[in-house]
Amino acid sequence: MKTGARRHATATDEGSAALFERIRDFLLDQRLSADPRHYQFAYRIMTETDGVLARSVQTLTEGGFRLTARDIEKLGGEAAVATPLSVVPPPPRAPEQRHESVAAMPDAAALADGLIARTQAQVAGFSDMVHAIRTETEDFSRDLAASADAIHATSDVDEVVRLTSVMLARVQAAESRLADATVEASELRVALEEARENARRDPLTDLPNRRAFEEAFARAGAGRPIHVALCDIDRFKSVNDRFGHAVGDRVLKAIAAALSSACEGHLVARHGGEEFAVLFVGVDRDEAVATLESARAQVAARRFRVRESDAQIGAVTFSAGISGTSRAEDLSAVLARADALLYAAKHAGRDQLRAG
16 A cells, blocks of 8 residues: 555544544433444534534533433434333432431523523424425425426326326425424424423522512402512521532522422512512411411421431521502512511511511
């Protein structure tokens, strides 16, 4: 072999080896088996890095997410059936303990980002599909006109049959593409509804956020008794300082769940930071105060610990202020009164509520 040929072969081998490494790394990262169908899917991504497929995969996997079999199939690939793994029985549960553990949780913000990325990918895919159908329709119109002219110009029955068969095949193909577009549009509508709902939810606690709370207050209208409560976790900064913000986030989620459960039937929202808001509609002052006081007592009775280290967090309490209105009034005015009452509860020693 000549020197130039050897150099070309070496360069080709090195390029092939690098491509293989990238494909292998992709399969490992996505935990896909070395099935030829997965390899072919990865090969298309790695060799067409500026293509729609590669860009869609990049969007779907941002933030460390892995592709699902459904993702691969929607992107035009074919997912291999995984070999079932043996199920390892869980270790025996420890005896019930007095303290409530705060275990590690999935990153809620990452989950929300994942939903947004998937929705964006669906929008991009749907746009590409519509563009392709429009282009195909334009070509089809021209071909149909040409075929009609050809049919008029010929007396050959076989040629007429052939041209008619070709156009029928084109019609069936167009119908199939339109059916795919209809399904894609339906799935996109569902994804957008889910994204719209997420815009009104706090990603950490999964409670309604301030925007949802404001909308609910506006819908409540005048003529019915309305009470708004603001609840703020006492000395929450010390939890973050002692155990870190990750544990602090878990505590927030635990308090949110407890408050939501104790105030079942009423809207509980995360108002910001370590503050929650509760909307009572259609109940009198005594019932609203009694419900909130019961929630405060239930939370104060709990004792928390960090499951991973068994470190004792202890009691986590909250203070609250609750204010009512029965007339058309801006939410800001009601919140201002509730906030002043909350401050009074804090000033009086915390772990209590004030109503006005």
